[in-house]
Each structure stands twice: as C-alpha cells, then as structure tokens.
Amino acid sequence: MEKYENMIKQLENGEINSIEIEKEQFYEFREVLVKHPLFKHIRGEAKQNGRIIYTYQEIPRS
Numbered sequence: 001m002e003k004y005e006n007m008i009k010q011l012e013n014g015e016i017n018s019i020e021i022e023k024e025q026f027y028e029f030r031e032v033l034v035k036h037p038l039f040k041h042i043r044g045e046a047k048q049n050g051r052i053i054y055t056y057q058e059i060p061r062s
Helices: 002-013 026-035
Strands: 019-021 042-046 052-056
Touching (some): 002 026
Antiparallel strands (some): 019 052
16 A cells, blocks of 8 residues: 555656556555545546556646
C-alpha cells in the first residue's frame, strides 16, 4: 500500500507523468486512491487487457 501512496505523491509532484496499473493490482490501488485527499484530481483511463493509466489534473473533476 505504501508503494501506491508513493506513486500518487510522485504523480502529484510531477516527478512522473502517469501511473500504469494492471488489472491484478486495481482493487489494492483503488483502496489507496479513494482515500487520498486529491482523489478528484486523478483521472483513470481504461486500456486493453484491464490496464489503467492514471494521470494528474490541475482542475478536479466534479
């Protein structure tokens, strides 16, 4: 779980452009993500084979 928290922090700080999560990691990552204070700033885009690419947006979604 700490691994995912660090990844989200790096995404926020601009150290990385995106986080790629495989379908096997999805529920564990999501558990960390929804508890994060900037949850609405992080956008997930589903790709083929259950892969999700998360990116940070300055403007939160509603």
